[in-house]
Amino acid sequence: MSTFTNPLKERLREAGPLYGLWLSMGSETAAEALAHAGFDWLLIDMEHAPNDSADTVAQLRAIAAAHLPTEPVVRLPTSEPWLVKRVLDAGARTVMFPNIGTAEEAAHAVSLTQYPDDRTPDGRRGVAGVVRAAAYGMRRDYLHGANAQIACIVQIESAQALGEVEKIAATLGVDCLFAGPADLAASLGHLGDSKHPDVNAAMLRIVTAARNAGVASGIFAMDAAQAKQYRDMGFSFIALAADVIWLVRATRQALQEARS
16 A cells, blocks of 8 residues: 555545645745744645746655655646646645636646546546656555545636536545635726625535535635734635745834834
8 A cells, every 4th residue: 555645635534724835936945944834734826926846846846855744735727737737846735726616627737636546537647657756656555545645636717617606616536625816806807805605605516515515625814913804704725825925024014113
């Protein structure tokens, strides 16, 4: 039996909360330092941050170097097979897909993370043995244990996705629904107003759909106070802002205090 495991995948089934941080600076040094801070997970953002494949693998290594249970998550910019394959081969075990609109799109995303076998005949992940995920070919059991350890997070960011959120949540292989309030607000006709009652109702619907399907629900919080609000709403996978946000916020505050 394979010894490969992904503790975060198991913990997503718990009540939580699991707190993480967005890595938007493209810095392996920041990733390594923050891996020592005690977060449950750190997300390497390839969608809205300047992280390419080389940056991503560097940060995966940096997080691993901390030898702590912080799990790296990689947010892909798109559901392109070659890119999903490259990120998984680099050693990512938990991936986030942006802007999933239908259950069919969710199922397609999941299939890109799975090798085809008896349990997952629709798997579309390409096979390569000499990759970081398989200890560069020295872990011969990797191919047979990889499917079970991959966690799949899908983002709910549009009115279309909201209309199908219950079906998306029930899609086999989906481990977490991650709400995108800003994009949902825009899609619902309230651009720039993520606190609109319609958006709040959408958040609650996402939480309920996830809970009923037995999967986690996640969201991005701008600060600790908002994180507590989202936790009270029922979200269990919560990002506590981003590295660049905390850097700018802390340095500006220190500068203002020094000048006062």
